[in-house]
Amino acid sequence: AQTVTQSQPEMSVQExxxxxxxCTYDTSxxxxxxxxxxxxxxxQMILVIRQEAYKQQNxxxxxxxxxxxxxxxxxxxxxxxxxxxxxxxxxxxxRSARGSGGGADGLTFGKGTHLIIQP
Amino acid sequence: xxxxxxxxxxxxxQRGTSLTIQCQVDSQVTMMFWYRQQPGQSLxxxxxxxxxxxxxxxxxxxxxxxxxxxxxxxxxxLTVSNMSPEDSSIYLCxxxxxxxxxxxxxxxxxxVV
Numbered sequence: 001a002q003t004v005t006q007s008q009p010e011m012s013v014q015e016x017x018x019x020x021x022x023c024t025y026d027t028s029x030x031x032x033x034x035x036x037x038x039x040x041x042x043x044q045m046i047l048v049i050r051q052e053a054y055k056q057q058n059x060x061x062x063x064x065x066x067x068x069x070x071x072x073x074x075x076x077x078x079x080x081x082x083x084x085x086x087x088x089x090x091x092x093x094x095r096s097a098r099g100s101g102g103g104a105d106g107l108t109f110g111k112g113t114h115l116i117i118q119p
Numbered sequence: 120x121x122x123x124x125x126x127x128x129x130x131x132x133q134r135g136t137s138l139t140i141q142c143q144v145d146s147q148v149t150m151m152f153w154y155r156q157q158p159g160q161s162l163x164x165x166x167x168x169x170x171x172x173x174x175x176x177x178x179x180x181x182x183x184x185x186x187x188x189x190x191x192x193x194x195x196x197l198t199v200s201n202m203s204p205e206d207s208s209i210y211l212c213x214x215x216x217x218x219x220x221x222x223x224x225x226x227x228x229x230x231v232v
Contacts, residue, residue: 033219043209045162045223052219091161095221106152106164106177106213107221 002027002094006110013082014118020067021077021113023092031097034068034075035107040088048090051075053097079115087117121146121214125224132202132231139198140227142212147192153185156209156226165210168195202231 003026013019025034036048051059051068058066063080079086092110122145132138142151150169154162166174166187174187188196199206212224 035221043156043226043228045211045213045226047220047222050220093221095215095219097219106154106167107162108164109161111161 002029002032002096002108004092004094004108004110006092006113008113009111010114010116012116012118013079015082015084017082018078018080019082019115021079021090021092021115023075023077023110025073025075025092025094027073027094027096029096029098033095033097034066035093035095036064036066036075036077037091037093037109038086038088039091039112045091049077082117084117084119087115089114120220121148121216121222123212123214123222123224125212125227127227128225129228130230132229134203134231136202137198137200138202138229139196140210140212142195142197142224144193144214148214148216149192150215151189151195152213152215152221153187153195153197154211154213154223156211158207162211165197199229202229204231207231 005024032053034051038046038048049061049064065078067076089112091112093107095107096105124143153165156162164177165180166176168174168187168189170189186198207230209226211226215221
């Protein structure tokens, strides 16, 4: 079974600064997806960024980027120019790419990191 | 991307009763997923609902407690049966699009008293 570990229960960063959230995972599979989700107090799960394991290039989405180290099974999220609206719980998640259309399996989540933005 | 409508958004229920949560998707999807998020915790997969077949439950979750229906490719329901205070959680439905991205409904915050 796959596991996802987020070792930082809480992180704090000054507005406009850069912060990195850590995530490691364990799997015996070679093809999979990794995700970062944001959950604000509204509890809506918002997809921040996705990485396909077969791609060596790190995914980026505007101020959000990842450092994907497949051999080390590490998947950190970097948030640049932090904004007050970035304050939320951040969850790292894993999903196998097996099955029809890659959607056969649900997500395995880490325990989350609470990100605080200091004004 | 997929747009998911989930309802109710919240409910307060008496112990021993049941609550059915509905999830409607704006496009046809093969798989729908149901998750539970206990207070202050992460999300845990309850079951996978495939249209036309019985749902597949994860370890620790059983059909008698969490019956699921999947009558068509855009709709699913999860029932929380014979509720106890330990069932107080947020319940979320999710779908995966063709690019492999997972999208979630707004969640149902359930409080059992």
